[in-house]
Amino acid sequence: MASPHRANVLVASNRGPVSYSLDEDGGLEAKRGGGGLVSGLSAIGADADSLWVCAALGDGDREAVRRGVGETGVRMLDIDASVHAAAYNGIANSVLWFVHHMLYQTPLEPVFDAEFRQQWEDFRTYNRAFADALAAEAADGASVLVQDYHLALVPGMLRELRPDLRIGHFSHTPWAPVDYFRLLPDDIGEELLRGILGADRAAFLTRRWADAFTGCCAEVLGGTGSTAIGVHGLGADADFLRARSHEKDVDGRMAELREQIGGSGDRRTIVRVDRTELSKNIVRGLLAYRELLDTRPEWRGRVVHIALAYPSRQDLTVYRDYMAEVRRVADEINSRYGSADWTPVVMHLKDDFARSLAAYRLADVALVNPIRDGMNLVAKEVPVVSDLGCALVLSREAGAYEELGRDAVTVNPYDVSGTAAALHEALTMPDAERAERTERLAAAATALPPQQWFIDQLHALAGATD
Missing domain, CATH: 3.40.50.2000 (Glycogen Phosphorylase B;)
Structure with a gap:
């Protein structure tokens, strides 16, 4: 009827x-x-x-x-x-x-x-x-x-x-x-x-x-x-993101993250923000970060990986098991390399949009390495929100690669060693180049709001x- x-x-x-x-x-x-x-x-x-x-x-x-x-x-x-x-x-x-x-x-x-x-x-x-x-x-x-x-x-x-x-x-x-x-x-x-x-x-x-x-x-x-x-x-909603990312609660989350990063303010940050979804490839991202610390000891104490891994589909056993593996690998990295004044992986598992925006603003490098993704809006949002410019390490299997790949550091999501090398390249990218790439990434990311x-x-x- x-x-x-x-x-x-x-x-x-x-x-x-x-x-x-x-x-x-x-x-x-x-x-x-x-x-x-x-x-x-x-x-x-x-x-x-x-x-x-x-x-x-x-x-x-x-x-x-x-x-x-x-x-x-x-x-x-x-x-x-x-x-x-x-x-x-x-x-x-x-x-x-x-x-x-x-x-x-x-x-x-x-x-x-x-x-x-x-x-x-x-x-x-x-x-x-x-x-x-x-x-x-x-x-x-x-x-x-x-x-x-x-x-x-x-x-x-x-x-x-x-x-x-x-x-x-x-x-x-x-x-x-x-x-x-x-x-x-x-x-x-x-x-x-x-x-x-x-x-x-x-x-x-x-x-x-x-x-x-x-x-x-x-x-x-x-x-x-x-x-x-x-x-x-x-595309990303630039007006909303830029306004929301400068509200008081985001400033508060930035202060919290800075305290967790520690150091004297000169530590670099690699940021990822994902649901703990099987396709997001979080475990290989952590393994690539571990290999970076293994093969590039100069980064020990100088870089922090902020991993915001929000629970997804925890009513399915395979997702609970994946979440457990994400936590295990992060803990193993911190146990192997951490010191009294440096936590290599700062992980948060509770969904918090204000914290996500704070991490975007603080990111020197954004790691977006899905096995396969329809689009991946995180890859589009970080360049829009970033305070000082952010190098994007991007999987060629993300839909966003079609629009952003030219100005990203591209990775095969299965290649852990290749991703570790890409993280090093992104961390050492000259400031001027990083700023120019961020500007172009933000323009492409917001082309269709x-x-x-x-x-x-x-x-x-x-x-x-x-």
């Missing part, structure tokens, strides 16, 4: 712009989120009649739905918790994420068995709930922007329900090359591709990922049909359906 709301612009994503938690008295507390989608949707104006459809992710969210608590312009779906868990953790994060980031240890995994097939049914159910909600909420001819691998089946399902809609799908991850994509069972791979091709337009963060998608479509389906393919490289990124997709979707 159609909703009386009848929105003209709709966004669908697993996570929405607001979340709810239950306080001690059973009341609901709302917390607003951030990010490119939140900024982007705000750019279309309050009179655009927009709606964000998202999933209830926790007990607070589910209780808010049941009580009828919500925000104007947001519809939260109370999908059965077991269905959501199977779709989100069982398929999206344990299969699709692993395929697109090429993370499987193939002698042992993946195993596509009866349990996988049941989880896939739940993934369909989860996607169907979104398609049904969007079909009910959309005005005639409305524009719908479906986000990411969690909702890859939605465009095809929605197309069957509402052929009048303008449907776009955006992938925030890499896309697997065809040989790796075909690890998936043939019918599942075909269903995924046809799901996205239900959109009028499928868009990606880089040309590389778009080409990988079209390559899979050519191999599996014989082509992309009538679906247009686009590229929109999400979130608001324009979103508007461009809407305009391109309109063109794709004319």
